[in-house]
Amino acid sequence: MTAMGHDDHTLPPSSLALRIKAIETLMVEKGKIDPGAVTEIVDIFQNKLGPRIGAKVVARAWSDPAYKARLLADGTEALKELGIGGLQGEAMHILENTSEVHNVIVCTLCSCYPWTVLGLPPSWYKSAAYRSRIVIEPRAVLAEFGLQISDDREVRVYDSNAEIRYMVLPERPAGTDGWTEIQLEALVTRDSMIGVSALTAVAAG
Amino acid sequence: MLPKDMVAVAVATGAPSLRPVETSPRFQVGETIRTINDTFATHTRLPGYARDKPGTIVGYEGAHVFADAHAAGQGECPDHLYCVRFDSKSLWGKGSDGSGAVYLSLWESYLLAGDDQ
Numbered sequence: 376m377t378a379m380g381h382d383d384h385t386l387p388p389s390s391l392a393l394r395i396k397a398i399e400t401l402m403v404e405k406g407k408i409d410p411g412a413v414t415e416i417v418d419i420f421q422n423k424l425g426p427r428i429g430a431k432v433v434a435r436a437w438s439d440p441a442y443k444a445r446l447l448a449d450g451t452e453a454l455k456e457l458g459i460g461g462l463q464g465e466a467m468h469i470l471e472n473t474s475e476v477h478n479v480i481v482c483t484l485c486s487c488y489p490w491t492v493l494g495l496p497p498s499w500y501k502s503a504a505y506r507s508r509i510v511i512e513p514r515a516v517l518a519e520f521g522l523q524i525s526d527d528r529e530v531r532v533y534d535s536n537a538e539i540r541y542m543v544l545p546e547r548p549a550g551t552d553g554w555t556e557i558q559l560e561a562l563v564t565r566d567s568m569i570g571v572s573a574l575t576a577v578a579a580g
Numbered sequence: 581m582l583p584k585d586m587v588a589v590a591v592a593t594g595a596p597s598l599r600p601v602e603t604s605p606r607f608q609v610g611e612t613i614r615t616i617n618d619t620f621a622t623h624t625r626l627p628g629y630a631r632d633k634p635g636t637i638v639g640y641e642g643a644h645v646f647a648d649a650h651a652a653g654q655g656e657c658p659d660h661l662y663c664v665r666f667d668s669k670s671l672w673g674k675g676s677d678g679s680g681a682v683y684l685s686l687w688e689s690y691l692l693a694g695d696d697q
Contacts, residue, residue, distance in 0.1 A: 411584035419591055465596040466641065468663075483627050491594075510629065512677040530668075530680035536625045537661060537685035538597040538644050 425494035428459060429542055430563035432492060434556040436469075437547045446544070447471055454491070464491025464540055470533060471544045472570070477524050478531045479517065479570030480541045481509045487535035489542045493568060500569065510534060520571040543568050548576035599658035601643040605688065607662060611637045612694030615664075615686065623651035626690045630682070634670050634694070638683070639663030646687055660688040 387393070402408045432454065436443040446453040450467035454460055467489060470478035482488065483506045488496040499505050509516045513530045517523075524530055533541045545567040551559060566572040582590060607613060617632035625647045641661040649657035664686045668676040 407581060409581055409583050412582050412587050415584050415587040416591070419588065460594065461592040462590070462594040465594040466598065483629070484625065510682050511672055511675060513680060514677045524678075526678055528679070530678065531683060532680065533683045534627065535685075536627055537641075537647065537687070539641055539661075539663070539685045 420490070420495050424490060426492070426563075426565035426568060427560075428494075429489075429492035429565070429568045430560045431556075432457060432459065432469075432542070433544055433563045433568065434559040436544055437551075437559055438556050443544075450542070459491050461491050463487070464489050466539045467491070468533075468539060468541050469544050470531070470541055470570070472546045472573075474528070474546075476529050476531055477517075477570065478533060478541075478543045479509060479513060480533045480535060480543065481506055482535040483507065483510060484534075484536050487540065489540040491540075492542050493565060497565070517571060520566070522572055543570040545570075545574050548574045550576040597645040597658075598642050599645060599656060601658050601660070603660070605640055605660040605662075607637045607640075607660075607688070607691060607693075609637050609639060613637060613664065613691045614694060615690055616692060620648070622648065624648050626686065627684070629671060630666060630684055630686075633666055635664040635666040635684075635686075637662050638665045641685060644687070646689070648687075661685055662688070662691070664691070 388396070399408070399410075399413065403410050432446070435457065436446050442453065442456075445456070446469050450469040451460070451465070453469075454464070454467055470480075472478055480488075481500075486496055486501040488500060505516065510532050513532050514524050517530070535541060545563065547559075548562065551562070562574055562576065564572060564574065567574050612634060613636070614634050615626065615630055615632060619628075619631070620626075639662065641663060643658045644661045646657040646659045649655065662685070664684050666682045666684065668678070668680040668682065671682060
């Protein structure tokens with residue numbers, strides 16, 4: 376019997392990674408994509424876009440009632456004021472959470488997500504379980520995220536099935552009066568802007 | 581082919597699907613509708629759970645490239661797009677887990693007037 380060490384070979388990549396590599400290689404060889412462009416796209420979505428952009432928008436809306444009014448009336452235009460717009464954020468609605476209404480976003484058909492304000496979606500957002508269950512039993516799913524919604528509060532699930540993208544404006548936590556936009560921004564999480572968590576104030580730093 | 585130095589511009593510009601159309605929208609905000617009951621073997625943006633369901637028009641989004649036609653290679657065929665609210669009870673019956681609603685963006689061709697029910 377031959378002793379086969381595990382340090383003389385590496386495991387092959389997953390079949391999904393291999394398939395993507397094969398498709399990418401073919402597309403480059405056929406002249407359909409520029410490999411430098413692929414690197415650039417990955418860099419933008421890994422390093423330049425992400426939920427800190429959305430957090431700035433939320434902090435601005437909490438601090439400036441006139442801006443908040445514009446944001447809720449026409450999300451696309453109000454985001455442009457902050458220099459925010461582009462791919463997968465061409466038409467945006469901002470959904471305000473209140474004591475009466477809790478909003479949450481999903482894409483049941485695939486994985487549409489507001490890239491311009493939140494970056495790329497977390498993997499659970501793309502899972503079949505989240506996409507199928509959140510529309511049917513949002514309270515049960517939100518409870519699994521640790522968020523209890525009282526019975527007298529309406530839950531609105533926005534299914535991003537067409538070209539409109541949504542972001543949730545979470546409720547401003549109590550005890551944050553007088554906080555600066557920078558302090559507020561630091562409180563805002565990605566999940567609160569998807570609508571699967573609420574925010575609580577921590578001591579102002 | 582998108583060259584490397586155009587990527588940032590393309591990401592910042594996006595690909596808006598809003599289009600001008602000659603026709604006026606058939607439905608007004610506040611009207612009740614029922615969705616069509618058709619199944620599609622081809623690409624569609626009408627989720628199966630929302631077929632043949634009563635809903636209420638709560639917003640008008642303008643006319644957008646009709647994804648079903650576009651995916652089938654028939655051109656953009658822009659059509660009026662509405663924000664439609666479906667109460668949880670009407671979608672899920674006794675399976676509904678409380679007060680709530682699902683909101684969908686639906687093209688006019690998916691919608692029948694509430695009177696057609």
